Amino acid sequence: xxxxxxxxxxxxTAEILLDSAGRNPLIKxxxxxxxxVKSLDKPRAVDLPRExxxxxxxxxxxxxxxxxxxxxxxxxxxxxxLILKAIEAKKHIVTANKAVIARHGDxxxxxxxxxxVYVLLEASVGGGIPIIQPLKQSLGANKIQxxxxxxxxxxxxxxxxxxxxxxxxxxxxxxxQRLGYAEADPTADVDGFDAADKISILASLAFGGRIHYEDxxxxxxxxxxxxxxxxxxxxxxxxxxxxxxxxDEHTHGSLQVRVGPTFVPRDHxxxxxxxxxxxxxxxxxxxxxxxxxxxxxxxxxxASAVVSDLLNLFSLLASDQKNPLLGCSHQHYCTITPISxxxxxxxxxxxxxxxxxxxxxxxxxxGHHGVSLESIVQIGFQxxxxxxxxxxxxxxxxxxxxxxxxxxxxxxxxxxxxxxLRVL
Amino acid sequence: xxxxxxxxxxxxTAEILLDSAGRNPLIKxxxxxxxxVKSLDKPRAVDLPRExxxxxxxxxxxxxxxxxxxxxxxxxxxxxxLILKAIEAKKHIVTANKAVIARHGDxxxxxxxxxxVYVLLEASVGGGIPIIQPLKQSLGANKIQxxxxxxxxxxxxxxxxxxxxxxxxxxxxxxxQRLGYAEADPTADVDGFDAADKISILASLAFGGRIHYEDxxxxxxxxxxxxxxxxxxxxxxxxxxxxxxxxDEHTHGSLQVRVGPTFVPRDHxxxxxxxxxxxxxxxxxxxxxxxxxxxxxxxxxxASAVVSDLLNLFSLLASDQKNPLLGCSHQHYCTITPISxxxxxxxxxxxxxxxxxxxxxxxxxxGHHGVSLESIVQIGFQxxxxxxxxxxxxxxxxxxxxxxxxxxxxxxxxxxxxxxLRVL
Ligand SMILES: NC(=O)c1ccc[n+]([C@@H]2O[C@H](COP(=O)([O-])OP(=O)(O)OC[C@H]3O[C@@H](n4cnc5c(N)ncnc54)[C@H](OP(=O)(O)O)[C@@H]3O)[C@@H](O)[C@H]2O)c1
Ligand SMILES: NC(=O)c1ccc[n+]([C@@H]2O[C@H](COP(=O)([O-])OP(=O)(O)OC[C@H]3O[C@@H](n4cnc5c(N)ncnc54)[C@H](OP(=O)(O)O)[C@@H]3O)[C@@H](O)[C@H]2O)c1
Numbered sequence: 001x002x003x004x005x006x007x008x009x010x011x012x013t014a015e016i017l018l019d020s021a022g023r024n025p026l027i028k029x030x031x032x033x034x035x036x037v038k039s040l041d042k043p044r045a046v047d048l049p050r051e052x053x054x055x056x057x058x059x060x061x062x063x064x065x066x067x068x069x070x071x072x073x074x075x076x077x078x079x080x081x082l083i084l085k086a087i088e089a090k091k092h093i094v095t096a097n098k099a100v101i102a103r104h105g106d107x108x109x110x111x112x113x114x115x116x117v118y119v120l121l122e123a124s125v126g127g128g129i130p131i132i133q134p135l136k137q138s139l140g141a142n143k144i145q146x147x148x149x150x151x152x153x154x155x156x157x158x159x160x161x162x163x164x165x166x167x168x169x170x171x172x173x174x175x176x177q178r179l180g181y182a183e184a185d186p187t188a189d190v191d192g193f194d195a196a197d198k199i200s201i202l203a204s205l206a207f208g209g210r211i212h213y214e215d216x217x218x219x220x221x222x223x224x225x226x227x228x229x230x231x232x233x234x235x236x237x238x239x240x241x242x243x244x245x246x247x248d249e250h251t252h253g254s255l256q257v258r259v260g261p262t263f264v265p266r267d268h269x270x271x272x273x274x275x276x277x278x279x280x281x282x283x284x285x286x287x288x289x290x291x292x293x294x295x296x297x298x299x300x301x302x303a304s305a306v307v308s309d310l311l312n313l314f315s316l317l318a319s320d321q322k323n324p325l326l327g328c329s330h331q332h333y334c335t336i337t338p339i340s341x342x343x344x345x346x347x348x349x350x351x352x353x354x355x356x357x358x359x360x361x362x363x364x365x366x367g368h369h370g371v372s373l374e375s376i377v378q379i380g381f382q383x384x385x386x387x388x389x390x391x392x393x394x395x396x397x398x399x400x401x402x403x404x405x406x407x408x409x410x411x412x413x414x415x416x417x418x419x420x421l422r423v424l
Numbered sequence: 425x426x427x428x429x430x431x432x433x434x435x436x437t438a439e440i441l442l443d444s445a446g447r448n449p450l451i452k453x454x455x456x457x458x459x460x461v462k463s464l465d466k467p468r469a470v471d472l473p474r475e476x477x478x479x480x481x482x483x484x485x486x487x488x489x490x491x492x493x494x495x496x497x498x499x500x501x502x503x504x505x506l507i508l509k510a511i512e513a514k515k516h517i518v519t520a521n522k523a524v525i526a527r528h529g530d531x532x533x534x535x536x537x538x539x540x541v542y543v544l545l546e547a548s549v550g551g552g553i554p555i556i557q558p559l560k561q562s563l564g565a566n567k568i569q570x571x572x573x574x575x576x577x578x579x580x581x582x583x584x585x586x587x588x589x590x591x592x593x594x595x596x597x598x599x600x601q602r603l604g605y606a607e608a609d610p611t612a613d614v615d616g617f618d619a620a621d622k623i624s625i626l627a628s629l630a631f632g633g634r635i636h637y638e639d640x641x642x643x644x645x646x647x648x649x650x651x652x653x654x655x656x657x658x659x660x661x662x663x664x665x666x667x668x669x670x671x672d673e674h675t676h677g678s679l680q681v682r683v684g685p686t687f688v689p690r691d692h693x694x695x696x697x698x699x700x701x702x703x704x705x706x707x708x709x710x711x712x713x714x715x716x717x718x719x720x721x722x723x724x725x726x727a728s729a730v731v732s733d734l735l736n737l738f739s740l741l742a743s744d745q746k747n748p749l750l751g752c753s754h755q756h757y758c759t760i761t762p763i764s765x766x767x768x769x770x771x772x773x774x775x776x777x778x779x780x781x782x783x784x785x786x787x788x789x790x791g792h793h794g795v796s797l798e799s800i801v802q803i804g805f806q807x808x809x810x811x812x813x814x815x816x817x818x819x820x821x822x823x824x825x826x827x828x829x830x831x832x833x834x835x836x837x838x839x840x841x842x843x844x845l846r847v848l
Contacts, residue, residue, distance in 0.1 A: 012710060016565050026564070139732065140451075141448065141730075204754075210754065211757065224843070225842070228845060237771075256766055258763075262847065263847040272696055287718070288722070290717065290718030291716075295714075300711060303710060304565045307564070308563065334628075336678065336679050337672045341672075347656070347659075379658075389655050421656075424687060424692060
């Protein structure tokens with residue numbers, strides 16, 4: 001394959017391909033033949049032979065040895081021209097570039113259909129969250145009614161901090177820029193362009209038609225004030241930048257596609273999606289609601305999505321007949337850790353005769369077996385028995401059981417265990 | 425295809441296949457050739473020709489006209505024998521039957537690999553939530569560390585009601601049985617067998633090895649008391665029946681697989697999954713955490729998953745080369761509803777000179793344009809201006825804009841709009 005770009009996502013992708021153990025076995029077969037970058041001198045975090053590198057990206061997309069082109073340079077040009085040239089040369093495309101697809105998807109997909117190649121773009125929306133493939137395949141039985149997403153991590157981070165800290169937009173934006181959560185030029189994120197690119201891609205898949213980018217109603221979060229966020233809370237809402245695509249109930253067949261700051265009821269599944277996380281809620285018939293939640297950006301997460309597209313392509317290219325992604329590829333059994341060796345936290349509730357020194361006795365016995373406690377509290381009384389609740393730190397199940405045996409030993413016949421539950 | 429079973433899920437599946445408009449175009453090509461049931465006399469909710477029905481299920485799985493067998497009868501026998509016979513006759517299998525896969529997956533997959541057919545089972549875990557295909561494909565780049573699921577709707581429903589109502593297990597179980605959320609014999613659900621079946625399937629996919637069903641540590645929710653749920657809340661937790669499979673950090677390569685009631689920290693993504701909903705959290709490297717949330721059972725949701733497997737099979741069987749599920753199949757553009765015709769709720773904050781009648785003026789103007797209000801409240805003061813917050817019901821954008829224009833008309837120069845946001 002030919003890799004265009006070895007920045008954040010390109011590096012993450014190469015890291016996965018170079019460390020294939022423990023991942024899908026097909027990954028071992030994926031080799032990087034060429035790497036296109038802007039500067040040959042830049043130090044690279046990933047160990048690839050220098051002779052793979054070139055600044056002549058056109059030579060990659062026309063290289064007969066390359067069957068798949070992974071476009072991770074971003075932006076409109078030269079990404080658009082390179083993708084079109086690669087398609088012309090009958091290469092399959094994997095891209096994380098929502099902007100070029102949202103704005104030039106029409107010519108790209110028309111060219112791909114003519115050339116008989118695939119253009120896969122799982123990484124373009126929702127970072128590591130599988131959403132493109134589910135919309136294309138897993139949810140294909142449904143008539144989709146609506147797709148609602150928190151699909152821009154930067155704005156969700158800013159709104160979350162405005163809400164929790166009561167801080168102003170400008171203040172939080174500056175801090176987010178300092179911390180690397182927002183770009184020096186934040187327009188694409190805070191003015192909603194990025195979310196608009198992404199919802200146009202989701203709408204296109206969900207409703208089976210292309211979207212004119214200019215048709216999308218778009219509003220950013222610059223004008224959202226702390227005052228409104230506070231009133232939202234008083235009224236039972238949180239403010240989120242939502243991207244929504246839905247089939248219009250009145251004008252059959254027509255769609256609404258929009259991006260804007262929105263009051264979301266506190267008990268809505270999207271309301272608790274905070275910080276840089278993304279989530280996409282899909283509503284359809286007969287399915288009802290499903291939600292996909294996860295990291296919307298970042299090196300590893302986005303690369304995970306890029307490689308999932310590569311897996312799809314390689315399973316098609318490698319197999320004459322049987323798709324290795326759908327079959328069962330293992331025959332051995334897993335080794336299971338014996339229960340006595342499990343490590344977890346525990347909650348235990350004791351009912352004890354109310355005599356002095358009970359808590360001391362419990363503490364001592366747990367101590368004997370190396371069971372360290374997070375809390376031990378006498379909470380109340382039940383039927384004249386004192387209720388004592390213990391929460392442990394992570395402990396070995398066997399040690400914990402041994403401590404309980406000692407606690408209930410002959411010197412303490414009036415200590416009963418009312419319940420034991422694990423703690424996540 | 426041959427359908428074994430036309431109960432809840434079978435009926436839902438047939439309904440999708442008989443109403444293909446607006447769904448993935450491949451669905452039109454799926455024909456039901458045979459239907460196997462227990463009783464020929466039972467009235468059926470779905471309109472299928474009587475001559476398709478038979479009680480001789482063996483004749484279906486050996487029928488040369490049938491290339492895919494959809495097993496939706498449930499239970500171990502005769503499901504197991506029928507699946508094995510179908511595989512022997514080189515039929516692909518789609519099943520929603522977690523029990524037969526968890527307990528006899530070994531012989532079923534071994535037979536399928538020998539026969540060169542697929543056994544697909546998206547519907548067997550998480551109902552309509554896509555989780556099998558994501559684990560097999562979308563997340564394939566990752567080293568999975570842990571899979572944590574709320575994968576039994578009945579127990580989650582019971583625990584949720586115990587928590588919100590402070591009611592006892594027996595009481596809620598009886599009510600759940602009355603309402604159809606729990607079976608007359610609730611053992612499979614409340615004693616954790618169903619969740620154990622499902623986590624063994626997920627563990628097998630996530631960690632690439634088969635699981636001996638007996639190796640799974642399993643505990644149900646019968647002994648969970650309201651007292652513990654209350655203490656959990658005091659300590660910042662909720663109680664959930666979790667199914668967990670994780671790679672052991674200490675004993676490299678060994679797995680922990682268990683089902684049991686567990687204290688879940690209130691801010692954990694799984695803590696807010698309530699009622700009959702299911703959710704599965706997958707943790708992996710380099711991805712981080714992704715969560716899949718949705719309806720874990722029910723006719724339509726489960727059938728959606730069955731048909732997604734059929735889509736995968738038909739795309740393989742139908743295509744010589746190009747996979748129609750991965751390609752782009754549409755060329756036209758979607759029609760977008762003009763913004764003026766959108767219907768949503770709005771939040772508006774006004775800053776007004778503090779004169780009598782302001783709220784009346786606002787109300788009158790909204791009324792003129794048919795904008796009905798959910799609330800209108802004077803909340804506070806800012807810079808000597810009264811702050812009035814309005815939340816509307818669903819209204820047409822154009823009417824709302826017209827009302828605002830009238831509000832700001834010449835008679836009211838001291839009314840400013842501080843912000844407008846949509847409400848979900
Ligand atoms: N970062 C994320 O978290 C994330 C998440 C989702 C999607 N994406 C998408 O992934 C794509 C890549 O993003 P990124 O963050 O990895 O970008 P990045 O870190 O800026 O890396 C861009 C790479 O492309 C190369 N490049 C840029 N312009 C070039 C040109 N004209 N000729 C040759 N090489 C050129 C750069 O070369 P040098 O190394 O020599 O400068 C660099 O290796 C974008 O479409 C982005 O929207 C990113
Ligand atoms: N229901 C859900 O929400 C759900 C969710 C996830 C997974 N599942 C799984 O889906 C499968 C089907 O569940 P379901 O709820 O649809 O079951 P169901 O409503 O009880 O339907 C079972 C169907 O199988 C037929 N059948 C049963 N035993 C038979 C036999 N020995 N010979 C011939 N036909 C037989 C029945 O025929 P008659 O109609 O003639 O009685 C009926 O049509 C199970 O594996 C279940 O675990 C169900």
